[in-house]
Amino acid sequence: MRYRSTRGQAPLVSADKALRAGVAPDGGLYLPETLPQFEPGDFAGNASLGALANRLLAPFFAGSPLAQPLEAICASAFDFPLPLVTPDKSEPGLQVLELFHGPTGAFKDFGARFLFRAFDAIASADDPITVLAATSGDTGGAVGCAAEGARHARAVILFPRGRISAFQERQLCCWREPVTALRVTGDFDACQRLVKSAFADRALSARHGLTSANSISIGRLLPQMAYWARASLDVFKATGIKPGLIAPTGNLGNAFAAVLARACGLPIGPVVLATNANGTLADWHASGEYTARQSIATLANAMDVGAPSNFERLSGFGDELIEDVVRVEDEAIRARIAASHQQSGYIACPHTATALEAFARMTPETQAERPWIAAATAHPYKFADVVEPLIGLRLTPPPALAEVLERPVHVSDIAATLEALAAQLGAPAEN
């Protein structure tokens, strides 16, 4: 399998090269040159998620150095539960696919764990890989956690001093080697500028094998197909009907994985996007015109995106694959969290609430046409400050998140300069 750039001006590359590069040299995003075609029966006997992922992803890594380690990567990356639950027994047409049972309590664990294991498999002592991540949210924690124990790849995480919550900071600073957390004197933009200038410094970049793990990495998108495949195969087997999917959407990574899985022949019906008040995708779907915006802050902050980075991939696939885009304002997020808890006891995070609200706004006919699967993307405990007042209950952390609170913290403070970052890269901080 080779990968092409969405802009068509870059050479075709193998999977490992596409992963390492992140962005194609022409500024475009990598897409597989061809798509394998599967039948539901092809996955019979793949009982575990790891085995299913290996079967699904094998064609995408064929002919690359990742083909051989793929099975082990999938088995160790996807070793946590993936429940498909019916939150409200009086509404059996809606199931929720809980993607938050990984070690950092958000669906980013799927992509980050796969990608980091893949990096570790292609890196070597002579050819190291350093993942440089500027983060304000879930991705840094998932990448740091995924990097623990890696042999040849390491993670360096930058975050702005005093701009993230205490729990978020812990979740960035609690990981063991080879993870370095850097608290930058500056805002999030300063962190991003620092990362960009490090990539632009060719000598520095080559010496450390700098790369990124952001949501445009094809190495995060591909493995995210696995959970959509699992859920749709199970529902199709039970009902004979292709389920519709509802994806809480920010940068379109989760939703694009659903579209890709469908294009590979998985039994997936219409795909509905649920967004927060950021209206770029809803306006595009309504008008056919795409206009990037400044992002606005909402309760579902991991989806605060005004220029979804994977849009460039989606537009190549054709709009007809997206059935609907439902925009959910903060007020409706709050109301949905409260109503869901009141009706059935189900507790949703603000991101998940956008998907539940998208289902609630469908006509009864659309709801009844087929089974629907909504993704739950974060554990509600991560957003306890929003959720608790709405449901009138204290949330308890799941064991993985409780453990984060117990771990020792390792962090170094740096100025927002390339010299300071380069010094950290050259001599990893003594934790």
Ligand SMILES: *Cc1c(COP(=O)(O)O)cnc(C)c1O
């Ligand atoms: C990242 C994230 C999203 C958005 O996913 P995209 O792939 O960027 O569309 C939704 N919910 C949570 C909790 C997230 O962390």
